Amino acid sequence: xxxxxxxxxxxxxVPSPREEKAPAPPRxxxxxxxxxxxxxxxxSIGLCIFSLIWFFYALYMRSALARRVVxxxxxxxxLNATSSSPAVSPDQFWGSYRPHVYFGMKTRSPxxxxxxxxxxxxxxxxxxxxxxxxxxxxxLQGYGWLMHDGVSFGVQEIHDRDFTLTTEFVKRMGGxxxxxxxxxxxAKQHSSAAMAPVISLMxxxxxxxxxxxxxxxxxxxxxxxxxxxxxELGNFKITFGKPxxxxxxxxxxAKYNYLQTRSPGLDKLTDIAKNSLNHKFIFxxxxxxxxxxxxxxxxxxxxxxxxxxxxxxxxxxVVHQVTVQTPFQIExxxxxxxxxxRPNQLVGSVLTDELERRKVAFNEKFEGTFGLQAKEFTSSQxxxxxxxxxxxxxxxxxxxxxxxxxxxxxxxxxxxxxxxLFTAVPSRSFFPRGFLWDEGFxxxxxxKWDPPLSLEVIAHWLxxxxxxxxxxxxxxxxxxxxxxxxxxxIVQHNENANPPTLFLVLQKLVDQLETDPDRLSSHLPVLxxxxxxxxxxxxxFNTTQAGPMxxxxxxxxxxxxxxxxxNPKTLTSGLDDYPRAxxxxxxxxxxxxxxxxxxxxxxxxxxxxxxxxxxxxYENTHLTLSNNELLNELHWSDNLRVFSDYGNHTQAVSLxxxxxxxxxxxxxxxxxxxxxxxxxxxxxxxxxxxxLGYVSLFPFLLxxxxxxxxKLEHILRDIQDPEHLWxxxxxxxxxxxxxxxxxxxxxxxAPYWRGPIWININYLAVRALHHYGSIEGPYKExxxxxxxxxxxxxxxxxYKQYLxxxxxxEQYSDSTGRGQGSHPFTGWSALTxxxxxxxx
Ligand SMILES: *[C@@H]1O[C@H](CO)[C@@H](O)[C@H](O)[C@H]1NC(C)=O
Ligand SMILES: *[C@@H]1O[C@H](CO)[C@@H](O)[C@H](O)[C@H]1NC(C)=O
Ligand SMILES: *[C@@H]1O[C@H](CO)[C@@H](O)[C@H](O)[C@H]1NC(C)=O
Numbered sequence: 001x002x003x004x005x006x007x008x009x010x011x012x013x014v015p016s017p018r019e020e021k022a023p024a025p026p027r028x029x030x031x032x033x034x035x036x037x038x039x040x041x042x043x044s045i046g047l048c049i050f051s052l053i054w055f056f057y058a059l060y061m062r063s064a065l066a067r068r069v070v071x072x073x074x075x076x077x078x079l080n081a082t083s084s085s086p087a088v089s090p091d092q093f094w095g096s097y098r099p100h101v102y103f104g105m106k107t108r109s110p111x112x113x114x115x116x117x118x119x120x121x122x123x124x125x126x127x128x129x130x131x132x133x134x135x136x137x138x139x140l141q142g143y144g145w146l147m148h149d150g151v152s153f154g155v156q157e158i159h160d161r162d163f164t165l166t167t168e169f170v171k172r173m174g175g176x177x178x179x180x181x182x183x184x185x186x187a188k189q190h191s192s193a194a195m196a197p198v199i200s201l202m203x204x205x206x207x208x209x210x211x212x213x214x215x216x217x218x219x220x221x222x223x224x225x226x227x228x229x230x231x232e233l234g235n236f237k238i239t240f241g242k243p244x245x246x247x248x249x250x251x252x253x254a255k256y257n258y259l260q261t262r263s264p265g266l267d268k269l270t271d272i273a274k275n276s277l278n279h280k281f282i283f284x285x286x287x288x289x290x291x292x293x294x295x296x297x298x299x300x301x302x303x304x305x306x307x308x309x310x311x312x313x314x315x316x317x318v319v320h321q322v323t324v325q326t327p328f329q330i331e332x333x334x335x336x337x338x339x340x341x342r343p344n345q346l347v348g349s350v351l352t353d354e355l356e357r358r359k360v361a362f363n364e365k366f367e368g369t370f371g372l373q374a375k376e377f378t379s380s381q382x383x384x385x386x387x388x389x390x391x392x393x394x395x396x397x398x399x400x401x402x403x404x405x406x407x408x409x410x411x412x413x414x415x416x417x418x419x420x421l422f423t424a425v426p427s428r429s430f431f432p433r434g435f436l437w438d439e440g441f442x443x444x445x446x447x448k449w450d451p452p453l454s455l456e457v458i459a460h461w462l463x464x465x466x467x468x469x470x471x472x473x474x475x476x477x478x479x480x481x482x483x484x485x486x487x488x489x490i491v492q493h494n495e496n497a498n499p500p501t502l503f504l505v506l507q508k509l510v511d512q513l514e515t516d517p518d519r520l521s522s523h524l525p526v527l528x529x530x531x532x533x534x535x536x537x538x539x540x541f542n543t544t545q546a547g548p549m550x551x552x553x554x555x556x557x558x559x560x561x562x563x564x565x566x567n568p569k570t571l572t573s574g575l576d577d578y579p580r581a582x583x584x585x586x587x588x589x590x591x592x593x594x595x596x597x598x599x600x601x602x603x604x605x606x607x608x609x610x611x612x613x614x615x616x617x618y619e620n621t622h623l624t625l626s627n628n629e630l631l632n633e634l635h636w637s638d639n640l641r642v643f644s645d646y647g648n649h650t651q652a653v654s655l656x657x658x659x660x661x662x663x664x665x666x667x668x669x670x671x672x673x674x675x676x677x678x679x680x681x682x683x684x685x686x687x688x689x690x691x692l693g694y695v696s697l698f699p700f701l702l703x704x705x706x707x708x709x710x711k712l713e714h715i716l717r718d719i720q721d722p723e724h725l726w727x728x729x730x731x732x733x734x735x736x737x738x739x740x741x742x743x744x745x746x747x748x749x750a751p752y753w754r755g756p757i758w759i760n761i762n763y764l765a766v767r768a769l770h771h772y773g774s775i776e777g778p779y780k781e782x783x784x785x786x787x788x789x790x791x792x793x794x795x796x797x798x799y800k801q802y803l804x805x806x807x808x809x810e811q812y813s814d815s816t817g818r819g820q821g822s823h824p825f826t827g828w829s830a831l832t833x834x835x836x837x838x839x840x
Contacts, residue, residue, distance in 0.1 A: 062409065069407040069494045070414050071467040075532040078459035084108035084398070084420065086178040086232060091151055093178030093232075094171055094334075097398040099425045100133050100432035100480065102143060102158055103167040103185075107178060108422065109232045110400040111210040114266060115334070117167065117185065118202040118273055121160070122283065122293045122323060130277075131160070132270045134429040136823065142806020144428075144824050145394035146387050149365070150450055153358040154394050159806060162193035163326050170354050172346050175339030177234045182333045182346040184355075186246075189326040198283065200323040202273060202296060203332055205238055206315055208266055213316035215260045223258035223320045235337030240320050243328040247352055253285045254324040257295035262314035267479040273319060276301035283323060296321050362386075369448055370837035377836060384799050385833045388808055391826035392445060395425050399433065401477035407494045416492075421475050422460045426827030427810065432484060434475035436461065437574040440501020441760045441828035447505050448839055451519070455509060455526055458502055462533040466494070469540025473498035473572070496557035496572045497545050499592070500537065503600045510606050524611075531611055538604050542621070545593060551624055552589035552634050553597055560584065563677055566655050566745050578733065578753040579691040579740045581647025583684045588647035591635040595698040598625035628709050631699055637688035641714050642696040645689040651739050652682035655746070676747045692724055693734035694753065694761045700772075701764040707777030716782055719765070719790075729797040730757040731765055731790065732814035756811040756820065759798065760828035766791050767840040791835055798832045808832070 086093040089108070098104040104116030118132040131138055141159035148154035151171075158165040166186040173179040183203075189196045205213055211230025218224045226238045243252045259276050263269060278297035284290040296319050322330060331347050344350055366389070367373050372382045403416040423434040424442035431438075439461060447454035465471050472492035476485050513520045513527075547554040558580070559568035567579050573592060581588050601622040608615030624630065637644040655676040662671055699705045700715045718724045724735040733753045734741050742755040766787060773784030801819040802808055808829045809819030834840065 065409040066407070066414075068468055069405050069410065069466060069470075070416050072417055073465045073467055073469075073533055073536060076529060077463045078526060078529040078533070079456070079463055083456075084422070086176060090173055090176075090178050091171075094181055095151070095396070095398070096145075096148070096154055096169065096394050097396060097422075099395040099397045099428045100484065102131060102134055103156065103183075105169065105181065106398065107232060108398040108420070110418070110420065111208045111230075112398075113205060113207050113211050113213075113228065113230050113233060115203070115205045115238070116269075117183075118204065118270070118319075119160075119165065120200050120202075120294065121162070122198040122200055123291060124161075124197075130270065130274055132273070134432065136429050140806075142824075144387055144807075144826065145390035146383070147359060147362050148390035148394040149358065149362050150393040150396065150446075150453060153355065153362075154390065155355075155359070156394065162197045163187055163189045163199065168355060170346065170351060170358060172342070172354070174342055175234075175336045177232065177236070177336045177338050180333070180335050180339055180342065180346055182331055182351050184329060184331050184351060186329045187326045196326045198293070198323060198325045200293070200295065200321050201330060202319050202321045203240060204269065204273070204317065204319040206263060206266060206269060206317045208315050211316075213318050215258060215318045217258070220256075221258070222256040223318070226318050226320075228316075229337075233336065237335050237337070239333045239335070240322070241331040241333065241347065243322060243324045243330045245327060246329050247348060252324055252328055254322050254328075255281065255283050255293070255295070257281060257297065257321040257323070259296035259298045259301060259317070259319040259321075261298060261301050261317050263317040264314050265479045266315075267483040269317060272301060272317060285325065293323055295323065365449075370833060370839065372836055375836070375838075380803075381795075381799055381836070384802050385836055387802075388826055388830040388833050389445065389449065391428070391808070391824060392424055392442060392830045393449070395428050395432075395826060396423065397425055397432065397434075398422050399475065399477040399481060401479075401481070403472045403475060403477060403492055404490050405472055405492045405494060413491045416464075416466075416472065419464055419477070420460065421464065421477060423457055423475070424827065427822045427825045429824065430810075430822030431827070433477070433481045434461075435827075436471055436473040436475075436498040437501050438760075438827050440499070440504045441763070441831060443502070443505040444508065444763075445830055445834055447508050448834065448837075451509060451512065452522075454505055455523060458505065459526060459530060461502060462530055462537070465533050465537060467536075468494065469536035469538075470494045470544075471498075471537070493557060495544065497541060497555060497593075498572055499574050499596050500541060500600050503596075503603045506534075506607065507599075507603050510603065510610065513610060520610075527607065528611055531607060531613065534604060534607065538600055538618075541597060541600065547589040547594075548587050549589065549634065551594075551630060553593040554586070554588045555590050555593055558584040564675070564746055565749075566653060566678060566743055567740060569745065575694060575733075575753045577745045577749065577751065578693060578695055579689065579738065580645050580695075581649040581684075581689050582653055582680070583648040583650075585648045587686055588645065589634060590645050590695075591643050592695050592698040594625065594631070594635065595702045595704050598622065598704045599702045601625060626704060628704075628706055628711075631704060632711070635699070636711065637690060639688065640690045640692060642690075642692045642718065643699050643711070643715075644691065644696060647686070647689060648684045649687055649689045650680060650682050650684040651690070653678055653680050655679075655744070691734065691738055691740070692718060693732075693738065694758070697725075697761075697765065697768075700768050701761065703768060703771055707772055707775050707779070712772065712777075712779045712783075716779060716786060720786060727757065727814045727817075728793055729812055729814065729817035730759070730762045730794045732757055733761070752811075755814050757814050757817075758811050758828075759794070759831055762790070762794055763828070763831040763835060766794065766835055770838070770840050791838075795832060795836055798829065 082088050093107050097106050101116050106112040106114040120130045143158040145154050145156045153170045156167045168184045171181045205226050213226055213228040215223050216225045229235045243254050276296045277294045278300050279294050281293055281295045283293045399421045402418050404413045405416050406413040421434050425432050426438045443454045476482055545553050555570050555573045557572045558570045562568050568584050569577050570580050601618050605615045605618035605622050635643045656679045658674040658677045660671050660674050720726050725731045732755050734755050742751045769783045769787035773787045797817045807823035808826050809823050810821030810825040
């Protein structure tokens with residue numbers, strides 16, 4: 001069309017040079033001709049220059065816009081580059097910062113030397129039972145930290161089939177590189193085991209590009225120690241003790257093997273160890289039969305491995321294998337070369353005494369912080385609560401690397417700037433990496449235990465913010481993390497938000513500051529550096545996630561292919577498949593996001609006030625969004641009498657088998673397998689999304705409702721109604737009466753936020769009941785009564801499931817209370833501790 005119009009114009013409108021020919025003096029004519037020629041040339045030159053400028057400008061804009069997604073926020077980082085170094089933060093240099101392995105330690109540095117433990121049962125019926133990274137497929141009967149102070153020591157139990165390993169570590173400060181540590185591994189067979197199993201423990205150390213390791217071999221091929229050096233650790237020595245039957249007991253018969261090789265990456269360690277296994281070694285205890293067993297074998301791996309890998313990018317990898325029959329105990333000692341005046345070695349009874357002291361201190365701090373003894377919980381319940389807290393602390397990881405991100409201006413994904421992230425993780429097996437919206441919940445618990453630790457984690461997250469104000473919501477930073485994530489989930493898109501739960505913790509920290517002047521002076525500098533980042537973060541939400549009407553908000557990034565989902569997911573809201581408008585559109589508004597913004601604006605106002613920054617604009621936004629009239633107008637569905645999303649919606653949807661025409665006489669199996677596709681029986685229209693569940697509770701969960709709001713009556717009624725949200729195990733995520741209750745979203749997508757009980761939202765619910773139950777209002781007594789009952793139910797069930805299964809779970813069945821989904825899940829499910837302690 002455009003082309004055609006242009007041709008018409010030049011034909012009719014613009015006079016052609018020939019038509020211009022007119023009777024005139026030749027000289028003049030010539031002059032005129034040259035004038036016209038010049039004009040044309042000038043115009044063309046002008047046009048050329050203009051287009052070139054435009055072209056380069058567009059190119060520049062395009063690349064500038066394309067770079068924006070990977071351009072970090074310009075304000076000074078909250079944490080400077082040395083903040084995690086052994087010079088500035090020696091106590092936290094070494095730690096169990098490898099949550100994805102059953103047992104291992106590293107330092108908080110970009111290319112840390114890592115240490116870890118693998119193990120396998122010998123002479124078992126099942127081969128290849130090498131354990132290393134936390135895998136649900138290993139079907140362990142339970143594992144996790146029972147005690148962990150987040151800094152100096154930890155005690156973990158791992159229940160394998162016939163035996164239990166207790167893995168303990170203790171650190172000792174000294175020197176300039178984060179000091180020493182010792183591990184103690186204790187193995188005991190279960191009373192049910194037919195006979196004492198023979199187990200191989202494989203202790204290893206590996207470098208990640210930087211640093212080197214040397215194995216020291218005694219006679220008979222026994223590796224006695226590993227020495228090494230790296231930029232941040234200086235010189236160090238790792239010594240492997242001999243197994244004994246227990247502390248002070250004599251040595252036990254054991255076989256030793258070792259592997260010394262190179263590895264192309266930390267994510268390859270398991271494979272290398274596995275591939276090196278050789279069955280030629282003989283285990284022949286003095287009073288037992290001779291049997292051949294599996295062991296790592298340098299000889300085997302060296303030959304095939306080194307040929308294909310570029311030696312430049314490899315790291316050293318040394319494994320020390322001890323094969324011994326239970327029961328036994330082994331210690332491994334790490335000594336820092338710069339620690340000169342150590343009084344003795346941290347082994348044997350010295351270690352035992354040190355462990356005892358740390359345990360006593362841990363128990364005292366735990367009771368001082370949470371007061372569960374004072375609340376008369378049983379010792380078994382308290383042990384459970386300690387395990388929940390400890391596994392969250394022991395699940396903290398230090399990651400370093402680059403996210404893969406994309407904006408609409410990028411044809412291909414880009415690498416985000418290299419950054420560190422110190423964070424807790426939702427699940428050591430299934431989600432061993434940082435998740436933005438989980439982290440706010442994690443820090444609600446950790447900020448009670450160690451407020452500066454929480455502040456540091458928040459700082460790490462906000463140091464990841466880009467110039468636009470966006471933080472990638474799932475942090476998949478290194479090869480080890482990437483090896484655990486399906487490729488379609490790796491790229492993070494910058495239009496996608498995630499609930500800004502970090503504001504929940506900031507609120508707590510700010511409350512503490514306001515009442516505690518000592519804390520104020522120490523935290524104020526951090527808060528001041530956080531502030532410009534928080535401002536941009538808030539602004540990013542307030543603009544990019546704005547809704548269609550004034551003061552409304554809408555999650556971006558919903559699933560677009562409406563045909564294949566029963567209800568297109570909203571991963572960005574954190575509540576993945578919770579029912580929203582059936583037909584995603586820009587007409588939508590989301591009540592949970594509205595409430596997050598009401599909360600965030602209020603906390604921004606508080607932070608600004610503390611810092612003496614202009615706070616009016618936040619206060620105004622907070623006042624506007626807290627206005628219950630506005631909330632009702634935007635989100636109250638009179639029809640169902642619940643708070644609700646609004647959008648282009650119909651309830652009349654279902655998944656149907658796709659119809660494939662099979663011509664008569666042709667075999668069915670030659671045609672593609674039919675998929676489930678969505679069928680829409682009634683056309684969608686703009687209306688409230690009548691779903692009753694967690695999303696409808698947000699004005700209550702985040703305390704946006706005034707205590708006298710009549711809507712509270714409806715909410716409390718729905719909460720208490722077993723047909724809707726009430727179960728004996730906690731509040732279910734979606735009403736039993738909802739058409740999408742427990743419905744699959746695709747044939748492969750089981751219901752997730754469509755019925756099961758989630759502890760993070762239940763925590764918010766008991767917190768809200770506690771809130772409305774303790775301030776004056778017509779619903780005070782009712783809220784207080786439900787509070788007691790819900791709190792009791794939640795604690796009872798999470799605890800019961802833990803006793804029965806050995807795990808804290810991602811979610812709980814609303815019909816049986818059974819734990820389900822990934823495990824252990826000591827991310828937000830560990831908030832049970834705060835519910836027990838009534839710390840909100
Ligand atoms: C940055 O690091 C230095 C030590 O290297 C320290 O003295 C200083 O206080 C740190 N600054 C901030 C803002 O943390
Ligand atoms: C948030 O956005 C609204 C609507 O654009 C605006 O009126 C308000 O001032 C903004 N709030 C802040 C704190 O920037
Ligand atoms: C709702 O969705 C349907 C189906 O995509 C579309 O035809 C209709 O125009 C939408 N209605 C509105 C008001 O956007």
